[in-house]
Amino acid sequence: AAAEKGGYDYFMLKEIDEQPGAVADTLRGHLLNGQIVLDEQRLDAQELRDVDKVFVVACGSSFHAGLIGKQAIEHWTRVPVEVELASEFRYRDPVLDRQTLVVAISQSGETADTLEAVRYARTQRAKVLAICNTNGAQIPRESDAVLYTHAGPEIGVASTKAFLAQIAAVELVGLALAQARGTKYVDEIQREFDALAAIPDQIARVLEQLDAVRAVAREIATSKAVLFLGRHVGYPVALEGALKLKELAYMHAEGFPAGELKHGPIALIEDGLPVVVIMPSPIGRPVLHQKMGSNIAEIKARGARTIVIAEEGDLVARSHADYLIEVPAVPTLLTPFVTTVPLQVLAAEIAQARGYDVDKPRNLAKSVTVE
Numbered sequence: 349a350a351a352e353k354g355g356y357d358y359f360m361l362k363e364i365d366e367q368p369g370a371v372a373d374t375l376r377g378h379l380l381n382g383q384i385v386l387d388e389q390r391l392d393a394q395e396l397r398d399v400d401k402v403f404v405v406a407c408g409s410s411f412h413a414g415l416i417g418k419q420a421i422e423h424w425t426r427v428p429v430e431v432e433l434a435s436e437f438r439y440r441d442p443v444l445d446r447q448t449l450v451v452a453i454s455q456s457g458e459t460a461d462t463l464e465a466v467r468y469a470r471t472q473r474a475k476v477l478a479i480c481n482t483n484g485a486q487i488p489r490e491s492d493a494v495l496y497t498h499a500g501p502e503i504g505v506a507s508t509k510a511f512l513a514q515i516a517a518v519e520l521v522g523l524a525l526a527q528a529r530g531t532k533y534v535d536e537i538q539r540e541f542d543a544l545a546a547i548p549d550q551i552a553r554v555l556e557q558l559d560a561v562r563a564v565a566r567e568i569a570t571s572k573a574v575l576f577l578g579r580h581v582g583y584p585v586a587l588e589g590a591l592k593l594k595e596l597a598y599m600h601a602e603g604f605p606a607g608e609l610k611h612g613p614i615a616l617i618e619d620g621l622p623v624v625v626i627m628p629s630p631i632g633r634p635v636l637h638q639k640m641g642s643n644i645a646e647i648k649a650r651g652a653r654t655i656v657i658a659e660e661g662d663l664v665a666r667s668h669a670d671y672l673i674e675v676p677a678v679p680t681l682l683t684p685f686v687t688t689v690p691l692q693v694l695a696a697e698i699a700q701a702r703g704y705d706v707d708k709p710r711n712l713a714k715s716v717t718v719e
């Protein structure tokens with residue numbers, strides 16, 4: 349087993365380092381002669397063109413990838429997207445018809461609730477596209493189209509490289525749909541694809557600069573709780589950061605949209621409480637950046653210890669942060685690729701500092717095939 353871990357103490361740490369490759373391998377071969385291509389495609393061009401509503405269904409981290417994907421799909425296609433936990437979707441009465449595309453995201457391809465959501469969608473004549481990391485698993489087998497993530501086998505129970513690969517895949521689905529519906533020209537698709545293709549190098553840069561994250565982890569390892577604040581695509585990143593900390597370090601952790609602070613979460617702030625803030629880009633999202641600056645000032649005034657994940661050179665973030673973690677500037681829709689990585693490492697480091705096995709967190713399973 350030690351050899352399989354390739355010198356790492358845990359598979360999870362190895363898998364975090366494998367993320368540039370996971371994203372690159374997921375993108376590879378999907379832009380051919382200016383066309384986005386899926387792996388399996390049993391829908392005709394007309395069926396894709398006719399899609400007028402998208403539901404993304406998933407569980408756990410895969411659900412967070414869906415929340416990030418929603419922003420890209422709507423932006424590129426102008427088709428409304430709902431993202432729903434599979435366990436909620438399948439037990440209500442969602443409005444589906446033959447023009448609905450259900451995108452099922454599952455690393456394992458065997459999660460019971462996601463599989464049943466797929467089966468339900470098909471009874472309603474909706475089309476189903478699976479994003480899956482496991483060749484030939486049940487969910488892709490029962491879908492009309494498939495885009496495989498190529499993260500390779502993921503052993504750590506908490507998803508890391510599969511999650512980043514899922515973001516790449518769902519963004520490719522957005523481009524495929526934009527292409528089918530004609531909402532993006534060929535050269536625009538090429539440009540978006542090129543931006544995605546530049547991401548693995550940026551992830552590699554983040555992986556080279558983790559000392560600040562490790563230092564923060566040591567500082568906050570004994571805290572009782574940690575809050576995570578984000579906006580726009582930073583909000584699902586906040587949810588994912590909180591989930592990782594719960595799963596691995598057994599700490600109370602919650603992610604909130606920063607705009608909701610005054611509607612509740614700010615009541616939780618007390619002296620010394622660590623709050624992780626995913627700062628929007630000052631150039632990409634100046635309005636949100638400014639609002640987040642005010643949010644940080646508010647929580648600091650109430651005693652929070654602020655850990656700010658910000659774009660390199662963000663002076664506002666620097667002036668507000670008790671601990672600053674810088675990530676390279678990338679297009680806004682792609683920022684989750686770089687902002688998630690420090691949060692994975694933060695959770696893994698805290699868990700190790702507390703003496704836990706990060707590959708096998710208590711009570712959790714890698715895939716939940718029974719309800």
Ligand code: G6P
Nearest residue numbers: 407408409410454455456459507
């Ligand atoms: C479990 C795993 C998570 C995963 C979730 C969904 O909770 O521990 O890492 O995100 O299931 O699994 P799936 O295989 O459907 O992506």
